[in-house]
Amino acid sequence: MILIVVYVTIGGCLGSLGAHLCPVGGAPAAMGTATGIATGTIQILLGAVVTGLFTAATVSTFSNNIWLVSLSGAVGATIMMQVVMFFANILYAFGCGVLPISGRVAVDPITKAPQTAYKTPQTDGHGVPDVVFVSGSAGGFIGGFGGALMYYTLLYLAHFTYGTAVIAALGIFVSSAILASYNIRGTTEGLWDPKFKTIHKAMIATICVSVLCGIVVVLATIALGGA
Amino acid sequence: MAAAEEKKVEEKKVEEKPKLKLTFPPAETGLALIAGILAVLITIFAALPAVIKGLGMLLTIVWSADSVRKTSKYGLGTGVPSIGVMATGYGVIGALMGLAFAKYGNIGQFYPGVLVGVGFMGLIGLVSGYFSNSPKYIAMKIPRLERAMMELGISGTFANLLMFSIVTGSLNFKSVVTQVMDTGVVASMFILSIQAMAHPYNACLGPDERRERTLMVPAEASGLLCVILGSAMLVLGTSPWGLWDPVSLIVFGLLVWVVFYTRFIKACMKECYATVGTGLIKTIE
Numbered sequence: 001m002i003l004i005v006v007y008v009t010i011g012g013c014l015g016s017l018g019a020h021l022c023p024v025g026g027a028p029a030a031m032g033t034a035t036g037i038a039t040g041t042i043q044i045l046l047g048a049v050v051t052g053l054f055t056a057a058t059v060s061t062f063s064n065n066i067w068l069v070s071l072s073g074a075v076g077a078t079i080m081m082q083v084v085m086f087f088a089n090i091l092y093a094f095g096c097g098v099l100p101i102s103g104r105v106a107v108d109p110i111t112k113a114p115q116t117a118y119k120t121p122q123t124d125g126h127g128v129p130d131v132v133f134v135s136g137s138a139g140g141f142i143g144g145f146g147g148a149l150m151y152y153t154l155l156y157l158a159h160f161t162y163g164t165a166v167i168a169a170l171g172i173f174v175s176s177a178i179l180a181s182y183n184i185r186g187t188t189e190g191l192w193d194p195k196f197k198t199i200h201k202a203m204i205a206t207i208c209v210s211v212l213c214g215i216v217v218v219l220a221t222i223a224l225g226g227a
Numbered sequence: 228m229a230a231a232e233e234k235k236v237e238e239k240k241v242e243e244k245p246k247l248k249l250t251f252p253p254a255e256t257g258l259a260l261i262a263g264i265l266a267v268l269i270t271i272f273a274a275l276p277a278v279i280k281g282l283g284m285l286l287t288i289v290w291s292a293d294s295v296r297k298t299s300k301y302g303l304g305t306g307v308p309s310i311g312v313m314a315t316g317y318g319v320i321g322a323l324m325g326l327a328f329a330k331y332g333n334i335g336q337f338y339p340g341v342l343v344g345v346g347f348m349g350l351i352g353l354v355s356g357y358f359s360n361s362p363k364y365i366a367m368k369i370p371r372l373e374r375a376m377m378e379l380g381i382s383g384t385f386a387n388l389l390m391f392s393i394v395t396g397s398l399n400f401k402s403v404v405t406q407v408m409d410t411g412v413v414a415s416m417f418i419l420s421i422q423a424m425a426h427p428y429n430a431c432l433g434p435d436e437r438r439e440r441t442l443m444v445p446a447e448a449s450g451l452l453c454v455i456l457g458s459a460m461l462v463l464g465t466s467p468w469g470l471w472d473p474v475s476l477i478v479f480g481l482l483v484w485v486v487f488y489t490r491f492i493k494a495c496m497k498e499c500y501a502t503v504g505t506g507l508i509k510t511i512e
Contacts, residue, residue, distance in 0.1 A: 042313075163413065171317065175351070178310075216351070224400060
């Protein structure tokens with residue numbers, strides 16, 4: 001019983017952390033004037049986590065190891081995230097004719113490539129540069145891990161069926177990732193963005209909401225007479 | 228010559244300004260109260276025919292879309308759809324919890340136990356609204372965000388409960404799991420109810436946005452949802468009333484869709500500055 005609440009809370013926190021790490025461009029990115037993928041936080045996260053839940057559900061049909069199920073979800077979400085970022089880059093480079101460049105750091109912290117010189121004036125960077133790609137992959141991994149952990153909890157600890165566990169995990173994940181996306185407000189570049197420093201505010205909110213969601217699951221399990 | 232013609236068109240359009248009148252409840256609170264009370268009555272009485280449940284679902288979805296509208300008016304910063312996704316996410320959890328509690332305290336075909344899930348989701352919505360709005364935490368500074376998020380939690384739960392209850396014809400957790408969850412109908416419910424709640428304001432927002440016009444879109448979308456749920460009922464064969472139940476739901480959905488779709492298009496045509504045909508895309512020579 002306690003484990004359900006603990007795992008759901010951990011999953012919600014990981015979802016919030018993953019949302020903060022994802023490169024979100026929003027409407028400015030659709031015009032090529034900001035870094036990231038051109039849609040909202042929750043849509044990116046939802047796409048990644050649904051893919052992660054697919055892989056996690058596939059693995060959970062033959063394994064009940066918590067690490068295996070969670071890591072398979074994380075890998076699925078990472079692959080989805082990387083494919084989206086890669087194709088966003090292809091579209092930006094060959095469709096818009098802009099090169100992937102970060103707007104928030106002057107020198108790439110990983111490859112040490114200069115950034116400011118290549119940035120179009122009065123824009124916020126373009127595409128998905130290396131530093132953002134790394135951060136986004138980590139975000140997909142962490143978010144997918146959180147989603148799959150919740151799925152595992154609902155499937156094996158609360159004894160839901162596969163379909164119910166998937167949809168309930170998605171519901172709880174969405175409600176915790178929403179608070180993170182409100183904290184981000186619009187665009188973010190991930191780990192090296194100044195907005196990442198406000199993560200503790202979203203974290204506190206997410207912990208409270210996830211604990212309540214965990215209590216909901218526990219009450220439902222008790223009412224059903226299981227576990 | 229062209230300029231004169233344009234001016235004529237402009238004058239003509241200005242004359243046609245009187246807007247399409249619709250009898251929606253005057254205030255947001257009125258709509259919320261009507262939809263909420265009707266949804267409670269329809270939800271707890273599980274033996275109603277699908278058409279009445281469909282009507283309840285339409286009302287709750289319109290209510291959700293209205294809540295989304297009044298919150299998103301102030302600018303969420305992360306896109307309107309996010310709050311619709313949140314309503315449905317809460318709704319799924321709340322509906323599952325309500326269904327788990329449905330077997331307690333039922334009187335015949337009345338299941339007041341499902342309201343536990345609704346109440347809990349209202350509480351979670353209130354808590355998340357407090358955290359989003361409080362200046363100490365996320366500080367979104369949107370007036371009455373707490374109430375709007377609570378309304379979204381409640382109406383999302385009602386919409387999900389009514390959808391489950393339409394497809395299975397009961398409020399039994401086991402039959403919902405086998406007929407809705409494991410068949411995958413829930414995926415289309417999830418996405419379509421998000422679409423019905425979040426899409427209207429997202430599509431209609433702008434300086435000339437009008438509440439009555441925006442609220443025609445969720446009604447139209449829930450008509451489509453009724454058609455899909457009716458088809459699911461027809462395929463699954465779950466209705467306790469026989470064949471006419473899903474068929475009547477499909478007819479009801481089509482009727483709602485046609486009426487609101489045509490009214491919406493007419494209202495858009497009437498209230499816009501001018502309607503011009505752009506023709507096909509021209510190739511550059």
